Amino acid sequence: MNQILDYLLAHQEVMSQTLERLVMLESPSNDRAAVNAVGDFLTTAFGALDADVERLPQAVLGDHLRVTWGQGDRQVLLLGHMDTVWPVGETERRPFHATQSTATGPGIFDMKGGLVIGLYAVKALRSLGLTATQRVVFLFNSDEEVGSPTSRPLIEEEARRSDAVLVLEPSRQGALVTWRKGVGRFELEIQGQASHSGAAHDQGVSAVEELAHQILCLEAMTDYGRGTTVNVGVVQGGSRVNVRPASAWANIDLRVTTAEEGQRMTKAIRGLRPVNPAATLIISGGINRPPWETSPASQALFERAQRVGKALGLDLWPSGTGGGSDGNFTAALGVPTLDGLGVVGNDAHALTEWADLASLPRRAALLADLLLDLGR
Numbered sequence: 001m002n003q004i005l006d007y008l009l010a011h012q013e014v015m016s017q018t019l020e021r022l023v024m025l026e027s028p029s030n031d032r033a034a035v036n037a038v039g040d041f042l043t044t045a046f047g048a049l050d051a052d053v054e055r056l057p058q059a060v061l062g063d064h065l066r067v068t069w070g071q072g073d074r075q076v077l078l079l080g081h082m083d084t085v086w087p088v089g090e091t092e093r094r095p096f097h098a099t100q101s102t103a104t105g106p107g108i109f110d111m112k113g114g115l116v117i118g119l120y121a122v123k124a125l126r127s128l129g130l131t132a133t134q135r136v137v138f139l140f141n142s143d144e145e146v147g148s149p150t151s152r153p154l155i156e157e158e159a160r161r162s163d164a165v166l167v168l169e170p171s172r173q174g175a176l177v178t179w180r181k182g183v184g185r186f187e188l189e190i191q192g193q194a195s196h197s198g199a200a201h202d203q204g205v206s207a208v209e210e211l212a213h214q215i216l217c218l219e220a221m222t223d224y225g226r227g228t229t230v231n232v233g234v235v236q237g238g239s240r241v242n243v244r245p246a247s248a249w250a251n252i253d254l255r256v257t258t259a260e261e262g263q264r265m266t267k268a269i270r271g272l273r274p275v276n277p278a279a280t281l282i283i284s285g286g287i288n289r290p291p292w293e294t295s296p297a298s299q300a301l302f303e304r305a306q307r308v309g310k311a312l313g314l315d316l317w318p319s320g321t322g323g324g325s326d327g328n329f330t331a332a333l334g335v336p337t338l339d340g341l342g343v344v345g346n347d348a349h350a351l352t353e354w355a356d357l358a359s360l361p362r363r364a365a366l367l368a369d370l371l372l373d374l375g376r
């Protein structure tokens with residue numbers, strides 16, 4: 001039997017308790033103090049493992065953490081985000097709840113489970129005296145769910161120094177993630193002309209009517225065959241029911257599978273023209289996370305993990321998703337990247353979000369063994 005797996009299987013209960021603590025430490029991206037409390041928790045936990053924990057202070061959102069464990073000229077980067085999409089107070093309605101094999105709670109799957117796995121992988125290696133021969137650097141960021149605005153440069157800087165990047169985002173059904181769609185964000189603002197809806201209807205230019213045209217045009221750009229989707233997710237417009245609307249706007253989400261398609265779609269969205277020539281369109285935004293296209297280097301990293309997993313009795317297969325992660329940034333730099341190493345479960349960002357508790361020790365063993373293998 002594998003001694004790392006044995007150690008972690010013996011720690012499944014305490015891993016579940018750690019997960020409960022982290023779920024109950026609610027951490028929406030926009031609540032600086034709440035996210036920092038998760039940072040405090042990880043600082044203490046990794047500090048107890050003789051890791052070097054560095055806090056990277058941020059002005060608006062929570063601080064990021066850089067945790068370095070082990071020594072060596074070579075480096076492996078592990079990524080995990082501390083923020084979730086759930087507001088503080090959500091656990092009053094939906095506290096951490098465990099049955100025999102699964103548990104539910106806000107952020108449990110995306111990605112408090114991955115934080116526990118990263119922590120216990122190091123704990124197991126240290127307890128068993130199995131120091132990795134390379135530097136293991138964790139970046140725990142506070143702003144992934146809002147597009148990683150301030151952590152992106154840090155992630156890219158560390159990735160450039162690393163042989164490989166391992167992302168602790170969750171896994172559906174046990175699959176590892178070897179590609180992800182790129183994400184674009186756009187804002188469309190429409191300027192029209194206000195007028196009295198009864199006395200001077202013809203003198204107004206309805207920004208809302210124009211928006212309706214643009215929504216249909218944008219949604220029609222979706223092409224499932226190519227893997228391209230456009231979602232007009234938020235719209236607003238008008239001021240009063242008896243006023244021709246002078247303004248309207250929309251927030252648009254774009255997903256693409258290749259960089260080339262990202263450029264084509266960015267051009268198409270930014271090139272929209274008004275149907276009513278009297279209306280003005282102001283379009284801003286662009287690709288926020290580049291597509292992570294499958295590469296031979298990432299494929300080789302996956303195969304390495306698959307081999308390591310097999311020795312642990314884990315059957316691992318590659319998969320992709322339309323959801324972006326910080327792995328998109330590192331893969332786009334050409335650094336071998338493997339994602340989905342976090343907890344197994346499903347329903348990210350949904351009320352039904354759940355995690356498989358039995359996957360905690362197994363995934364932590366996979367990560368620990370993979371770190372040893374990469375150090376060879």
Ligand SMILES: [Zn+2]
Nearest residue numbers: 081110111169
């Ligand atoms: Zn996530």
